[in-house]
Amino acid sequence: MAVGLLFLVCAGAVLYSAEAQDPYSELPDYYKRGVDLALEQLNSHAGVHHHFRFLRSLDKSDIESGFGVRYLYHHFYLKPTRCAKGTTESNPQTCPFRNDRPLMDCAVCYKAAEDQIEPSPKPYVHCIQKPRLTQDMRTARTDHCKKMTYNSGAPTLLAVSTG
Template identity: 40%
Template sequence: MAGVFLLLVGVGTLLGSAGAQEAYDRLPRNFKLGPGNDVIYIYHNFYLKATQCPKGTVDTSNCPFRKNKPEVGCAICYKTIAGKIQASPKPYISCTRKPALTEAMKRKRVNYCNEMGYSSGAPGGLAEIGDTHF
């Protein structure tokens, strides 16, 4: 008897949740996201390399890299809401020629972004960069 009761409760739960899923699917996107869930904090770390093409070249696929100029290591961080970059906190960019770029400078960049309010409050929000953890 208890087994039949549990079976009926399980079937009732599944049928009830199917109706709830349909109602959820009809909600507008903003209601599904909830407050604050469309906020993203971005940290990009990238390198730039000089080419031999003149300024303004659109198709750079045939541009050879210059061997006499070092790479430039850059990092930027910014906040987006609904895919749009926000003015506050102000987006941050830092570029340094690669020979002068140290691990301490890289950590300083991450810490600066966290301190400027890019972190959502969770510890280490921007502290993960690839496989490296600070």
């Protein structure tokens, strides 16, 4: 009986710790930079009143071109939180999610060197409330990132998907 109870407690602890994992902290730094850029742009809009947090990735592409340079595409969701914009605590990732607002659908593509976003070509960020995203917008996002040419003979950013 005691062994069964101990097993249940251990299983519960494992499940609790797995749920407590923060998806943002699991991202490599070079993807975090793109999420941070999207959050920065979102927070600069006057119409946005609450803080957002990274929820999950939908698609990622990563092309290494040598010398520590990567070309990245990241499609992800941001979810609104109960924390007011500009009043985030010491760790904004602890703000509780709210479920009464739609998700923000974001796509970013950029060049990174040594895990830092390069200013050229100019990083592309597009975020819109998920219900308002149209097929034309999706196509425009994809086309914009595909048109980014990095060097002669390089594959396009969306030609390689890492999941």
